[in-house]
Amino acid sequence: MAAQVRVRDKDSLAQFLGWFSIGLGTAQVTNPKTLCKIVGASDDGIAPLVMRLMGLRELMQGTGILTRPRPTMWLWSRVGGDVLDLSLLLATAVKNRKARTAFAIANVIGVTVPDVYESRFLSRKAGPVRSAKRVRKGVTIDRPRSEVEAAWAAATELRRKVDAEGASVIVAEAPGDRGTELIVQFDYDPPAGDIGAAVQKLSGSDLATQLSDDLRRLKQQIETGQIVRSDGAPDGHLLADHLKQRAAQPLKEAVR
Amino acid sequence: MKATIWAGRNSVDVENVPDPKILNDRDAIVRITSTAICGSDLHLVDGYVPTMKKGDIMGHEFMGEVVETGRGVTNLQVGDRVVVPFPIACGSCWSCRHELFSLCENSNPNARLAEKMFGFPTAGIFGYSHLTGGFAGGQAEYARVPFADVGPIKIEDTTIPDETVLFLSDILPTGYMGAEFCEISGGEVIAVWGAGPVGQFAAASAKMLGAERVIVIDRFDYRLRIARENLDVETLNYEDVDSVPEALKADRRSGPRCVHRRGRARGALPRARLCLRPHQAGDAAGDRAADRAARGDHELPQRRDHLGHRRLRRADGQVPDRRADEQGPLDQERPVPRAPLHAAAA
Numbered sequence: 098m099a100a101q102v103r104v105r106d107k108d109s110l111a112q113f114l115g116w117f118s119i120g121l122g123t124a125q126v127t128n129p130k131t132l133c134k135i136v137g138a139s140d141d142g143i144a145p146l147v148m149r150l151m152g153l154r155e156l157m158q159g160t161g162i163l164t165r166p167r168p169t170m171w172l173w174s175r176v177g178g179d180v181l182d183l184s185l186l187l188a189t190a191v192k193n194r195k196a197r198t199a200f201a202i203a204n205v206i207g208v209t210v211p212d213v214y215e216s217r218f219l220s221r222k223a224g225p226v227r228s229a230k231r232v233r234k235g236v237t238i239d240r241p242r243s244e245v246e247a248a249w250a251a252a253t254e255l256r257r258k259v260d261a262e263g264a265s266v267i268v269a270e271a272p273g274d275r276g277t278e279l280i281v282q283f284d285y286d287p288p289a290g291d292i293g294a295a296v297q298k299l300s301g302s303d304l305a306t307q308l309s310d311d312l313r314r315l316k317q318q319i320e321t322g323q324i325v326r327s328d329g330a331p332d333g334h335l336l337a338d339h340l341k342q343r344a345a346q347p348l349k350e351a352v353r
Numbered sequence: 354m355k356a357t358i359w360a361g362r363n364s365v366d367v368e369n370v371p372d373p374k375i376l377n378d379r380d381a382i383v384r385i386t387s388t389a390i391c392g393s394d395l396h397l398v399d400g401y402v403p404t405m406k407k408g409d410i411m412g413h414e415f416m417g418e419v420v421e422t423g424r425g426v427t428n429l430q431v432g433d434r435v436v437v438p439f440p441i442a443c444g445s446c447w448s449c450r451h452e453l454f455s456l457c458e459n460s461n462p463n464a465r466l467a468e469k470m471f472g473f474p475t476a477g478i479f480g481y482s483h484l485t486g487g488f489a490g491g492q493a494e495y496a497r498v499p500f501a502d503v504g505p506i507k508i509e510d511t512t513i514p515d516e517t518v519l520f521l522s523d524i525l526p527t528g529y530m531g532a533e534f535c536e537i538s539g540g541e542v543i544a545v546w547g548a549g550p551v552g553q554f555a556a557a558s559a560k561m562l563g564a565e566r567v568i569v570i571d572r573f574d575y576r577l578r579i580a581r582e583n584l585d586v587e588t589l590n591y592e593d594v595d596s597v598p599e600a601l602k603a604d605r606r607s608g609p610r611c612v613h614r615r616g617r618a619r620g621a622l623p624r625a626r627l628c629l630r631p632h633q634a635g636d637a638a639g640d641r642a643a644d645r646a647a648r649g650d651h652e653l654p655q656r657r658d659h660l661g662h663r664r665l666r667r668a669d670g671q672v673p674d675r676r677a678d679e680q681g682p683l684d685q686e687r688p689v690p691r692a693p694l695h696a697a698a699a
Contacts, residue, residue, distance in 0.1 A: 239447040275447055309465055317459045321443045322425070325462050325499070326376045327477060329406070329487020334462035342463075344408030345480065345487045346358070347373040347497065 118159030125152025137195030166228030356493030378425035381501030415491025528554025
């Protein structure tokens with residue numbers, strides 16, 4: 098089965114470089130003096146101001162890379178930024194003659210390589226921009242197909258949620274007498290690209306995150322007749338509430 | 354009720370906590386008459402296993418008397434005496450149908466987290482962090498047992514004392530599994546690295562399964578003495594010899610078939626490899642085996658251990674003749690309110 102899993106233009110290296118920009122930029126903007134010391138520049142005078150400006154540049158580039166579906170120009174702007182950084186660092190090296198400036202230069206060169214690689218990779222992309230990510234969430238339920246189909250038909254709330262996303266549902270017999278596979282598949286294209294995706298994931302509001310719980314619960318319901326409750330998760334597992342799980346102690350009040 | 358709780362790294366306490374209640378139809382509540390501390394509890398106490406929360410009730414080896422059952426539990430009655438195996442199993446998923454109970458696909462509500470961390474999920478386990486579900490454990494006066502129609506082993510013979518059957522909850526089947534991995538068909542030489550309780554059970558099980566010679570290797574003389582006296586096995590203190598492989602050869606013990614290793618004996622597996630006959634599988638039983646495998650740490654061909662009721666059910670047959678489980682790895686016995694002392698002693 099040749100299921101195309103990756104359908105979007107942006108790959109994980111671009112994502113990494115985007116988050117890298119955000120991280121470095123945040124450090125430069127909030128702590129310019131420390132960063133100046135690290136690269137061997139003086140921490141007074143104009144240097145911290147330049148550092149902060151470069152940080153703003155990184156933040157802008159990072160946001161662009163993460164939010165645009167095919168951020169070719171934003172990646173090339175990172176290459177330009179690397180050249181700018183290198184020339185500033187060279188000037189610093191000539192002026193202050195510190196070993197740590199050489200170390201900083203080596204680091205910038207280290208990140209210039211993937212920047213150029215990824216910019217060229219994205220430059221070769223042609224055709225319509227593809228921003229959506231194909232998401233497949235499945236569960237194997239150890240029951241005959243008819244039983245799983247009936248349970249799916251009865252799960253009206255879950256079905257409504259899945260339909261609202263325009264997802265397709267595949268019910269198929271699993272190989273080797275392993276019951277039935279229930280697969281939900283959809284294209285996921287949140288507003289604000291990867292930043293939007295990160296926000297939705299953290300808040301548990303996207304369908305993929307919710308399906309992780311919903312499909313497991315459906316399996317529990319069909320196979321065992323109940324939602325599994327532990328003392329830590331007395332209402333069953335919910336990813337959004339995961340960090341808020343209580344200690345493994347009996348509850349004071351019955352929850353049913 | 355009183356319960357032993359995890360109170361932070363290297364800190365264990367006894368606290369008053371609410372009594373457990375039935376949450377699902379297939380639950381039962383057990384009044385605990387005996388419970389044990391496992392070597393793997395140390396990994397919780399010292400913070401090696403992540404996702405412990407302050408207040409978590411510890412303990413996954415316990416037995417007791419059923420005091421309440423949910424509507425869905427028909428095979429147990431109030432008053433039944435049961436040993437509760439540590440993996441919680443639903444009995445109705447594919448893994449459970451194939452007796453791979455420790456891989457139950459439904460009993461661990463936090464399975465997704467375990468899946469992300471280990472690459473595979475485990476069943477729910479009593480008192481063993483939130484990775485295995487966040488279930489309250491059995492070092493307490495009462496415990497809620499989910500899927501009580503599947504796990505608990507009824508002990509109907511009232512003349513058998515608790516300490517004879519308690520270890521069916523974990524360490525006897527763990528040791529038995531180590532021996533079973535050795536594929537003993539009669540006449541083998543079996544070397545057991547580690548003479549702690551699990552190693553003792555492994556040695557006893559190997560004997561029972563028909564091994565001709567069992568050599569138990571450790572550095573603690575008192576453990577080796579217990580093995581010699583109770584199990585009628587040979588022993589070797591590895592601190593008394595320059596080289597274990599050489600010592601085995603010198604004694605014409607060359608070529609043990611299989612090994613068993615438990616817990617913290619670091620480097621036991623690579624050393625063991627030097628002693629084995631070619632192509633003999635060495636196996637690690639116990640909770641560190643899976644994480645070694647996850648790290649790609651395969652000095653020896655290992656089989657992933659699917660410890661669970663499957664072993665428990667088979668080991669069940671050992672109870673009547675009281676061989677494997679009678680001898681004394683039980684070295685201390687204390688009531689619950691003194692548990693922190695016991696934990697410190699362990």
